[in-house]
Amino acid sequence: MxxxxxxxxxxxxxxxxxxxxxxxxxxxxxxxxxxxxxxxxxxxxxxxxxxxxxxxxxxxxxxxxxxxxxxxxxxxxxxxxxxxxxxxxxxxxxxxxxxxxxxxxxxxxxxxxxxxxxxxxxxxxxxxxxAVYGLCELKGNDVQGKRLISNPGCYPTATLLGLLPGVEAGWLATDSIIIDAKSGVSGAGRGTSLTSHYAEMNENFKAYKVNKHQHIPEIEQVLGAAAGKPVTVTFTTHLVPMTRGIMSTMYGSTAGNHSEEEWIELYREYYRDRPFVRIRKQGQWPSTKEVAGSNYCDIGFALDARTGRITIIAVIDNLVKGAAGQAIQNMNRMMGWAEHTGLNMLPVYP
Amino acid sequence: MxxxxxxxxxxxxxxxxxxxxxxxxxxxxxxxxxxxxxxxxxxxxxxxxxxxxxxxxxxxxxxxxxxxxxxxxxxxxxxxxxxxxxxxxxxxxxxxxxxxxxxxxxxxxxxxxxxxxxxxxxxxxxxxxxAVYGLCELKGNDVQGKRLISNPGCYPTATLLGLLPGVEAGWLATDSIIIDAKSGVSGAGRGTSLTSHYAEMNENFKAYKVNKHQHIPEIEQVLGAAAGKPVTVTFTTHLVPMTRGIMSTMYGSTAGNHSEEEWIELYREYYRDRPFVRIRKQGQWPSTKEVAGSNYCDIGFALDARTGRITIIAVIDNLVKGAAGQAIQNMNRMMGWAEHTGLNMLPVYP
Amino acid sequence: MxxxxxxxxxxxxxxxxxxxxxxxxxxxxxxxxxxxxxxxxxxxxxxxxxxxxxxxxxxxxxxxxxxxxxxxxxxxxxxxxxxxxxxxxxxxxxxxxxxxxxxxxxxxxxxxxxxxxxxxxxxxxxxxxxAVYGLCELKGNDVQGKRLISNPGCYPTATLLGLLPGVEAGWLATDSIIIDAKSGVSGAGRGTSLTSHYAEMNENFKAYKVNKHQHIPEIEQVLGAAAGKPVTVTFTTHLVPMTRGIMSTMYGSTAGNHSEEEWIELYREYYRDRPFVRIRKQGQWPSTKEVAGSNYCDIGFALDARTGRITIIAVIDNLVKGAAGQAIQNMNRMMGWAEHTGLNMLPVYP
Amino acid sequence: MxxxxxxxxxxxxxxxxxxxxxxxxxxxxxxxxxxxxxxxxxxxxxxxxxxxxxxxxxxxxxxxxxxxxxxxxxxxxxxxxxxxxxxxxxxxxxxxxxxxxxxxxxxxxxxxxxxxxxxxxxxxxxxxxxAVYGLCELKGNDVQGKRLISNPGCYPTATLLGLLPGVEAGWLATDSIIIDAKSGVSGAGRGTSLTSHYAEMNENFKAYKVNKHQHIPEIEQVLGAAAGKPVTVTFTTHLVPMTRGIMSTMYGSTAGNHSEEEWIELYREYYRDRPFVRIRKQGQWPSTKEVAGSNYCDIGFALDARTGRITIIAVIDNLVKGAAGQAIQNMNRMMGWAEHTGLNMLPVYP
Structure with a gap:
């Protein structure tokens, strides 16, 4: 110490x-x-x-x-x-x-x-x-000793952690990617507006900025680099009547003929020894409460033989792994400290 | 009377x-x-x-x-x-x-x-x-004088009302359809289970039965009839921390080169004189609270020139248009009464 | 008609x-x-x-x-x-x-x-x-033919309906009344503020304006008239993380030696033939959802032999019986129409 | 270490x-x-x-x-x-x-x-x-070296921390105490029941076990010991549509003629050097979210000159200070470790 x-x-x-x-x-x-x-x-x-x-x-x-x-x-x-x-x-x-x-x-x-x-x-x-883009689990991402780190967006963090291994491996048809993302209301910040008014948002579920969200180019930039060619995605954002949490439900056509087990193994390998990404076992999908208050990103899969598509589900706490937690993880890596220093709090459940 | x-x-x-x-x-x-x-x-x-x-x-x-x-x-x-x-x-x-x-x-x-x-x-x-399948706004659906009506499922109601005009018109590539659906917890019924436990579901958002939901064949059967050929869809269901409401966010590649205005007009025409389907104007997407407690299904659109896909968003109250309300609408039609009899309550807002 | x-x-x-x-x-x-x-x-x-x-x-x-x-x-x-x-x-x-x-x-x-x-x-x-004060169920309240009706406040409606029969009968020691009131967030109106910000109010319960709420003199004025002498109350207001609903939990020392059954009968008699006040049976207390969306006020009791106090619990929907519904009830009475005209909607449950 | x-x-x-x-x-x-x-x-x-x-x-x-x-x-x-x-x-x-x-x-x-x-x-x-009763901040409570500690109940913890200094000082008329308590749903445990069903409890506020809750004798036992005579309280419990948090709103007639500032000072003195009780300044009352996820108990006051009563508001996280957190605090004291060891996490806000 x-x-x-x-x-x-x-x-x-x-x-x-x-x-x-x-x-x-x-x-x-x-x-x-x-x-x-x-x-x-x-x-x-x-x-x-x-x-x-x-x-x-x-x-x-x-x-x-x-x-x-x-x-x-x-x-x-x-x-x-x-x-x-x-x-x-x-x-x-x-x-x-x-x-x-x-x-x-x-x-x-x-x-x-x-x-x-x-x-x-x-x-x-x-x-x-x-500026170095600080998606901590991106392969080759090195921020040690840097002066300026750009911390990723909340939606891109969940989405990219869910898509990168598949795209990099070439197992996903990059022209087929559709991202249906959902966020708790804290993502809109503390400023007051009708959108974040309790009586408007409670017991409500709504879409916003459909195909227009400023996180789209961030996602496409990183996926394009991983794919070695431009990638364009369809991206919808929704507000969920809860304070914290993002789920990104991602869809893509599979390339190659890999089993669900192989997909899980691909991701386990990609995130081996990374303390904050947890790959769920077959048939189990993460929910946002299971990472609330923590720096975890949990990912689950469903491969559909009927359509040849895979559904990838990633969850984070938007204020932690999607903001403050990852920023501290970046500080740790910038300073050469153990990546999880000060971030070992468990999810607050229930 | x-x-x-x-x-x-x-x-x-x-x-x-x-x-x-x-x-x-x-x-x-x-x-x-x-x-x-x-x-x-x-x-x-x-x-x-x-x-x-x-x-x-x-x-x-x-x-x-x-x-x-x-x-x-x-x-x-x-x-x-x-x-x-x-x-x-x-x-x-x-x-x-x-x-x-x-x-x-x-x-x-x-x-x-x-x-x-x-x-x-x-x-x-x-x-x-x-048995006659009673999706009330389905073209050609005639239940007057019938003895047995099968009331549609909650997810299929929102989803089919959102997809049918596009599929019937041939404006949607039927092999491209992905449905990301979200429901309030009342959809799981009054029986007790860990899934519907308040402390487990509050401040939580979760996926379930991914690609396995029993509403999939119902959707495919009706879309297939409308398309004149088998249709297979990717379908994910999620639980939202709210009591009532379903949103179905639907994605498809467009066939033909129609503008967003034309899509809106197509749907307005399809649902002309139907009292419970409201087509939103350009750039406006419905939220679940805007139909809560009522028999409405509201539908909005976002056409993405970058990807050639359309996003269609339909909302209902799962217990009304997705269950009891549509059942009464079916009774009205079966009995030859005006379709909206007893169903003219406005959404409860906020 | x-x-x-x-x-x-x-x-x-x-x-x-x-x-x-x-x-x-x-x-x-x-x-x-x-x-x-x-x-x-x-x-x-x-x-x-x-x-x-x-x-x-x-x-x-x-x-x-x-x-x-x-x-x-x-x-x-x-x-x-x-x-x-x-x-x-x-x-x-x-x-x-x-x-x-x-x-x-x-x-x-x-x-x-x-x-x-x-x-x-x-x-x-x-x-x-x-101006005539329009608490519809107040004995002797007559608004028919009047030009100006002052519709009661939301907290006073629940509170007065809960206290009036007891005070008028002299069964409550009027110097002992303590009112612990709770309201959903819609009571604060549609204007934006930090208090009504979703992320601040969700999963939160808070007190506000303790002993300072402007509904205090309204309650005291009506109780004083019923008691025939000035009444001063202790009154606390709280915000509940929900959109609609008020519960007023009221405490008072009993005068006389009446049983719980007698209290219930006293209230049943007071509200006989009034369509919107429902007195619960012994051992059953109303919850806010049981009147949501409707013009009902439900009232339950708990008499405590250990302390000689009675606890009276009254619930309303703050936007209905606490505002718009009672205003329409007043219109009906002002115009000589049946009191419940246009107000016969059942609570929206769940 | x-x-x-x-x-x-x-x-x-x-x-x-x-x-x-x-x-x-x-x-x-x-x-x-x-x-x-x-x-x-x-x-x-x-x-x-x-x-x-x-x-x-x-x-x-x-x-x-x-x-x-x-x-x-x-x-x-x-x-x-x-x-x-x-x-x-x-x-x-x-x-x-x-x-x-x-x-x-x-x-x-x-x-x-x-x-x-x-x-x-x-x-x-x-x-x-x-067994030693382990309300950590109770004066004279000594658990070091003990073999069996009985951890206090959730409602008693908030209530007793709010009442003890006043009762011990003789500033509260002990025959006047009324406690209106509210809890999040996690207090009912993980077992399934209609009461904890999401659709029943969301957007709902309800009273339960009025005057019958098993925490009443626990509160009376401790208050009685502090007062040096038997104390009987009126105690109502309510369920709030949230997962975590307890607020106890307490009412009592004041004995003596102390100002609000003096009440605040009395409590600050009582809890001096205790790490987990925070006394709020005049005119500020704590809300449950302000202690969520943490071991704090926050207390605020409102003295009403009109009625001679004081309102005391105490909040805790029912699962932390009301259960697991206080249990660990007891372990720390039992073992002779610093009282706050392992409990220094801040409230999770928002």
């Missing part, structure tokens, strides 16, 4: 991504939270925004000031919206901080694609070039 | 389908409920099983006895499980009653297919032959 | 009270909705605000204009916030309309009490004088 | 109390789980009962056998029902194990009172005599 703890700061501490970072970092043995930062609430105590932190994190929120943060911290997490992160990242990098960005800003390598889907300006070329 | 009301009986009154029949039939202007029947609870007052009916329906539950029911009623609804209905239907028919069966027993015309998916014996050939 | 329907208008149609009025009035046999009014959304179709009304109520929202409304309507419902209603009521009265106001503005007869609890100006004295 | 870990066994591992013990003990630095025990499922892997434990706790469930458990473990937790624990405790004690019992069997010191409320036989006198 490190006798001197690494100092971390969190920008966007008053959002759900920020507060979930605090939940894990607060008990991470290698780090100490030295600054919680909020553009809108600086000067107020953190626990005034989130009373569950009373007595635990009463420190005042700092404002956004890269130079001051650099005096207090070694690593900064940006739990800020897309379009905001790209403004802040160059400042924090220049101030000498290591940066882990949870927004979508640095995930898309092609700036025109970014601008088409995100509807605002892409980040500057230099920091975009430097 | 009919001065003498038609008398109706309900078998399986203590399940969710039965009690939902009571909610609508209780205020149906043409009928009077004269017997509520339960094999397991006969002799007890109905309101002892369902306290929300205290003062409204305190009558005692009758046992299963076709001859006695025939003295009290003209029409009998069977809200009984698959495998039970096929035992009862011949008795009620022989006793001279008109029968509307809500189980799966009479939906599958091919007995070996039935037995493969339902895992028990098919109904006798004579009553199976006589 | 009336061959010419009475014309009704609804101000505040885009809130939950307004839209619930539409659900019931739409199928009320004596009336026709001729105008839906919204200060903020006039000119837009009603169904754009509430897609569940597509094809049912596509009419455009009118602006607030008493003279124009008077040309279209005979009765106007005000589903507007406290402080707004008192501005509008005089205009609508002067324009010749009958008015049923769902806000708190006309419930408190003492203006200084109103201003102390509501924190803004009381209504003008003339209209306050004219 | 201990180089050799203490070995713990859990009886009743397949219930919610058992699995929550596993969640915390799995990462407790001083212990190792060496046996998970279930009378009904022995021989099956633990993760077959709870798939969220796949890859984490795949060990087989042992049967109930005190001698075998004694070879594997030093401490045994009994997460077994009342009536079962009293049969097992003597066996485990005799086999030389330290025992922490989560049932109600050893909480009531008077056997006839136990039998009156629990409706079955009281434990044998010797082990009842030996």
């Amino acid at each position: 490190n006798p001197v703890k690494t100092r971390v700061a969190i920008v966007g501490s008053t959002g759900y991504g920020g507060v979930e970072l605090i939940r894990f970092l607060h008990q991470h043995p290698e780090v100490e939270i030295t600054s919680v930062i909020s553009a809108s609430s600086s000067g107020k105590p953190m626990s005034a925004q989130f009373p569950h932190l009373i007595g635990v994190m009463d420190m005042e929120l700092d404002g956004v000031d890269a130079a001051k943060t650099a005096q207090k911290a070694d690593i900064v997490f940006l739990a800020t919206p897309s379009g905001v992160s790209s403004k802040l990242v160059p400042q924090y990098l220049e101030a000498g901080l290591k940066v882990i960005d949870l927004s979508g800003d640095y995930r898309i390598k092609d700036s025109s694609t970014y601008e088409e889907w995100y509807k605002h300006d892409a980040p500057d070329a230099a920091s975009l070039e430097e | 009919n001065p003498v009301k038609t008398r109706v009986a309900i078998v399986g009154s203590t399940g969710y389908g039965g009690v939902e029949l009571i909610r609508f039939l209780h205020q149906h202007p043409e009928v009077e409920i004269t017997s509520v029947i339960s094999a397991s609870s006969s002799g007890k007052p109905m309101s002892a099983q369902f306290p929300h009916l205290i003062g409204v329906m305190d009558m005692e539950l009758d046992g299963v006895d076709a001859a006695k029911t025939a003295q009290k009623a003209d029409i009998v609804f069977l809200a009984t499980p698959s495998g039970v209905s096929s035992k009862l239907v011949p008795q009620y028919l022989e006793a001279g009653l008109k029968v509307i069966d809500l189980s799966g027993d009479y939906r599958i015309k091919d007995s070996s297919t039935y037995e493969e998916w339902y895992k028990h014996d098919a109904p006798d050939a004579a009553s199976l032959e006589e | 009336n061959p010419v329907k009475t014309r009704v208008a609804i101000v505040g149609s885009t809130g939950y009270g307004g839209v619930e009025l539409i659900r019931f009035l739409h199928q009320h046999p004596e009336v026709e909705i001729t105008s839906v009014i919204s200060a903020s959304s006039s000119g837009k179709p009603m169904s754009a605000q509430f897609p569940h009304l597509i094809g049912v109520m596509d009419m455009e929202l009118d602006g607030v204009d008493a003279a124009k409304t008077a040309q279209k309507a005979d009765i106007v419902f005000l589903a507007t916030p406290s402080g707004v209603s008192s501005k509008l009521v005089p205009q609508y009265l002067e324009a010749g309309l009958k008015v049923i106001d769902l806000s708190g503005d006309y419930r408190i007869k003492d203006s200084s009490t109103y201003e102390e609890w509501y924190k803004h100006d009381a209504p003008d004295a003339a209209s306050l004088e004219e | 201990n180089p050799v870990k203490t070995r713990v066994a859990i009886v009743g591992s397949t219930g919610y109390g058992g699995v929550e013990l596993i969640r915390f003990l799995h990462q407790h630095p001083e212990v190792e789980i060496t046996s998970v025990i279930s009378a009904s499922s022995s021989g099956k892997p633990m993760s077959a009962q709870f798939p969220h434990l796949i890859g984490v706790m795949d060990m087989e469930l042992d049967g109930v056998d005190a001698a075998k458990t004694a070879q594997k473990a030093d401490i045994v937790f009994l997460a077994t029902p009342s009536g079962v624990s009293s049969k097992l405790v003597p066996q485990y004690l005799e086999a030389g194990l330290k025992v922490i019992d989560l049932s109600g069997d050893y909480r009531i010191k008077d056997s006839s009172t136990y039998e009156e409320w629990y409706k079955h036989d009281a434990p044998d006198a010797a082990s009842l005599e030996e």
Whole structure:
């Protein structure tokens, strides 16, 4: 164990991504939270925004000031919206901080694609070039010693972990991929809107941004690299009346003639020794509650001889493996610590 | 209005389908409920099983006895499980009653297919032959004057209403159809099980019976007839942490080169003058709460030029249009009454 | 049945009270909705605000204009916030309309009490004088032929129906009354706030406005009149993670030595022939779902010999008996129609 | 840190109390789980009962056998029902194990009172005599070195932590105490029943066991000891449509004339240096989500000058501070470890 703890700061501490970072970092043995930062609430105590932190994190929120943060911290997490992160990242990098960005800003390598889907300006070329896409279980993904990590999106994390081994192995027809994704409401953030109004969303199930979600190019970029050719997917997002959890139900035509057992073995092999991906046995599909509050991604399969298609089901907690947990996993790997450090909490069940 | 009301009986009154029949039939202007029947609870007052009916329906539950029911009623609804209905239907028919069966027993015309998916014996050939499949909005579906109507399944209702116009028009490649369906927990019935335990299902989203659901052959039978050739679908069912509602999200490759507006117009035309199907305008997708408690099926579209696929989203209340409401709609049509009689309640929102 | 329907208008149609009025009035046999009014959304179709009304109520929202409304309507419902209603009521009265106001503005007869609890100006004295408090089951409450009815609050409705018979009979020590009330989130309205954010309220239970709720003086005013002396109560409000429903759990020391059976009989007698109050039998307490979507108020009792206290439990649907349903019940009584006209829908269960 | 870990066994591992013990003990630095025990499922892997434990706790469930458990473990937790624990405790004690019992069997010191409320036989006198009631924050409560700890009930924990300082100080009239308690559904356990059926309980709020709950004598016993005279309370329990959480809303007439600030200071003083009780500041009341997943009990106050009553609101997670968390806290104190060892997880919010 490190006798001197690494100092971390969190920008966007008053959002759900920020507060979930605090939940894990607060008990991470290698780090100490030295600054919680909020553009809108600086000067107020953190626990005034989130009373569950009373007595635990009463420190005042700092404002956004890269130079001051650099005096207090070694690593900064940006739990800020897309379009905001790209403004802040160059400042924090220049101030000498290591940066882990949870927004979508640095995930898309092609700036025109970014601008088409995100509807605002892409980040500057230099920091975009430097950013490493941090899907931790992606083969060959190496972030150790990097300065800027772009943390994957919530939907792409569940979806890519579910599709990558099959695509890389060539067992999936890449022009056949359809992704039906479902998310809990916390994915929409803490800002108020009619969509996240309790009485509107409770006892309701709805689709949104059908074929238009900004996570589509992220998924296609990574799958295309794995396939060695462009991949285009059909992608639907739905809101589920629950707070946490994503399920991605994925469909594809199989190439080759592999059994369900072989598919399971392919995935077990791909994720061998990776602590946070669990491949379910035949006939068992994961549910979102089975990973809630934890950094796990669980994956199950159903191969249909009648149609020649495989159904792949992956679940994560959108705020953990889909955001804060994976960001900390990325920090661990960046710093050369054991990947699961501070992330060994079990799912909260029931 | 009919001065003498038609008398109706309900078998399986203590399940969710039965009690939902009571909610609508209780205020149906043409009928009077004269017997509520339960094999397991006969002799007890109905309101002892369902306290929300205290003062409204305190009558005692009758046992299963076709001859006695025939003295009290003209029409009998069977809200009984698959495998039970096929035992009862011949008795009620022989006793001279008109029968509307809500189980799966009479939906599958091919007995070996039935037995493969339902895992028990098919109904006798004579009553199976006589049964009319009662998907009310199916073109050419005529139930007036019939004696035995087989009410469609909940998933098939949402799914077929969403797919039929496209398949019939030849605008959908029938070998490309993938159905990702989601249901509230009431679909599993009032029986207790770990699956329907509150603490297991709340804040949870799960897949079940992937590619194995007994509603698959029902969907394929109707689509096959519409297409004029066998159709095989990929079909996944999920449980949503809510009580009521089904969404069927359907995917298919388009044949021909029709615009989203043309798709919408195709469906508007197909369902012209049908009171319970509402086609949404471009860019608007229905959510389950928008039909909750009502007999509506709402349908929306998203055509994706990038992939050549269309996404069709249909929602119903599984207990209404997916069960009791459609059964009453079938009764209305069977009896020659206006189709919406007793079914004009608006969705309960929020 | 009336061959010419009475014309009704609804101000505040885009809130939950307004839209619930539409659900019931739409199928009320004596009336026709001729105008839906919204200060903020006039000119837009009603169904754009509430897609569940597509094809049912596509009419455009009118602006607030008493003279124009008077040309279209005979009765106007005000589903507007406290402080707004008192501005509008005089205009609508002067324009010749009958008015049923769902806000708190006309419930408190003492203006200084109103201003102390509501924190803004009381209504003008003339209209306050004219307003009749419309708790339908209150003994002696007579609204027939009145011009202005003040519809009771949601918490007071459940609470007063639970306490009035006991207080009037002198069986409850009026200085001992403690009311622990719980409400679904729809009671907070459709406006967005952190309190009604799904992720904040789901899987949460919270107290608010403890001893400060503006419904306290309304309860005390009515109980005081029934007791013939001032009554002061302890009153706590809580939010339940559900959309609809209020339970009021009430505690009081008993005066006299009456058995539980006698309490039940006292209440049965008080509410004899009133269609919407159901007194439960001994040992059975109502739950909110057992009245959901309906105009019922169900009441149960537990007498505790150990402490000499009685616990009275009353439940309503806050949007129905606690708002729109009772308002329509008031309209029926005002117009001399049968009290339950248009309100005979059963609870939606489950 | 201990180089050799203490070995713990859990009886009743397949219930919610058992699995929550596993969640915390799995990462407790001083212990190792060496046996998970279930009378009904022995021989099956633990993760077959709870798939969220796949890859984490795949060990087989042992049967109930005190001698075998004694070879594997030093401490045994009994997460077994009342009536079962009293049969097992003597066996485990005799086999030389330290025992922490989560049932109600050893909480009531008077056997006839136990039998009156629990409706079955009281434990044998010797082990009842030996059992120490483990409400950790109770003044003078000393469990270090004890062999048998009786872990408090969920409702009593929230209620007693909320009432004890006031009662002990003589600031509450002990004949005036009314407790209105609310619990999430997990409190009813994993067994299936209509009460815990999702469709029955979702969007529902209900009272149960009014004045009859077996936690009443436990509360009265502890309050009576603190007051130095018998105390009788009015106690109502309700089910909330959520999985976890208890709120106890408590009412009492004040004795003396203390301000709200003085009440807050009284409680802060009582719980000074106790890591898991947080006293809220004036005007702020805790909600259940603010302690979810954690071992905290948060308490807030509202003093009402109008009625001379104080309202005290206490919240806990019923499965943590109300069961598994407090049991581990008791183990820590029994073993002389720091009280918060292994319990420092923050609330899971949102």
